[in-house]
Amino acid sequence: MVPARKIWRLFLRYVAIEMAAESEFRTDFFAGLLLSLSNAAMLTIFWDGLLRVAGPLPGWGMGELVLMSGLRTLAGVVGYVFFRMSQLPGKVLRGELDRYLTKPAPAFLCLQWEVLPLRSLIVESVSGAIVIAAAIFGWGFALDIRGVVPGLLLLILGSLIQTCFQTSVAALSFWMGRVDGLQAVLGEAEWFRRFPVTLFDRPVQVLLTWVWSFGLVMTYPVLLMRGELALVWPLLDGGAAMLVSWGLLLSWLLSAGLRRYESNGG
């Protein structure tokens, strides 16, 4: 078991390494920010047009929809900080785990942090903050301050569940080799990230909240921040239980997968 303090220190080391790499390749911070804000702006234009034509959505005004768009951007940051293991299959096939399996280090975390997208992380944080500020000050979202912390906690829980889900799929590569097809099929559900899950039928809502967890990441944090505080404990308890379940499944998959790892190449 790797001590938590060591994991934190290693994370900071990878941040330093990424900063060194950034100075090797001069990347354009402002172009990235512009891209992120453009995505949020296009979605906002879409909602604005839709609401003009179709009238108000039940419980969702422009303030809520723009806030949701900002939270979606922030959720990406959580995904970057914690391990997003979509690249695991390729690394398993190329035998790239060897480097860390012979080191007293958390192999899967190190493997992910090798490509820590520091610039994207900062860009998305700034962009998310701008969009959230626009929702509150531009579109008049009525923020209930008591819902902010539970809302952000739920966003983090939901992002971690998504990460566990994606990593579990990626971990199947220990058995199946290539899983890009499966990843692509399941990734199609990402399309739903743009919409409040409460707009859909009940079974779809359940699926998008407790399996893909888009609801936990974006829809319900908005409701909590709007002051619907009766939802706090059911959502946080349910989210925590889901995270533990996914975490246990992922942990089993990774440890069983390592026993099948064949270290191709070399």
Next chain:
Amino acid sequence: MTAIAVEGLVKEYRVPAPEPGASWIRRVIHRPVRCQRAVGGLSFGAAEGEIIGLLGANGAGKTTTIKCLTGIITPTAGRVRVAGFDPHRERYAYTYQIGLVMGQKSLLLWDVPVIESLKLYRDIYELPETVFRQRLAEYAAMLELEPLLGKPVRKLSLGQRMRAEFVAAMLHRPRVLFLDEPTIGLDVLAKERIRQFLLELNRREGTTIILTTHDMRDVEALAGRVLLLDEGRLSYDGSVEALKALQTERTVLLTYDRVVDEVAFARLRAAQAAGGAPPASGAGSLRLTILQGEIIAVTQAAMSALALRDISIEAPSLEQIMRGVLERGLGHGAS
């Protein structure tokens, strides 16, 4: 004290086993696999401070053995203990005790300066800053790495990168160092520098070294003992000298200006290696394959039969001996 104990190590891989004549549809739906044995019941031990060369042809199981010993892959069967640890069950504590350099896989991060990778390993092995600085200075001096520390790894030559790999693998002073073809693709000078570094390391710190290589000069320069693997099984376990002693044949090349004694010359010709060019009675050369114990007698006979210009005696290379053992077993040696 025992550094490595391996008993009955077996490793099998699952490989695709296409069914001949199966339809395209069937091949898509059903993918049969079979077990291929890479290592089959390997047993050996190593004392602390030993340098062991793990030899064999391609696919003999050398790298698989190293990967089982380092804990990268899980053995199918058998028992492995290295530095007192089970590599698979006690991975975290175990990995503080070992270092690994793979000629074909890098320990270093590609896009950042070498020093950044070394700092990462400092944090992974939890080395105090003073210890890190002192060891880095020491190893960088031994391998002339100082000017390269600020260069991105992708801009280093292979030889430069390998020197950096060695420093990365040695920073925590492992008790056992595993080297998988560490000199592959290097020039003569780079190889020699690395050999000197390893000998110095072994002498000063008593590091146990397990080495796989196809370069027999690595083995002759470094290894006191060799393990010869053939299709995953141990064919030979002993010293380099004992392996060489298995081969008692020598090749003698006689270069002469003229034949002095035709009768003695005929006796010499009788010992000529099969397939050689027929000797000339004027100036020429004669290649003889004889046993080691016959060298003096043959030399004396040659001196009375020929007006000699030169005599050279060649022992077979370690590579030839190894090939002979693999092809014909221990009783034969090289051809």
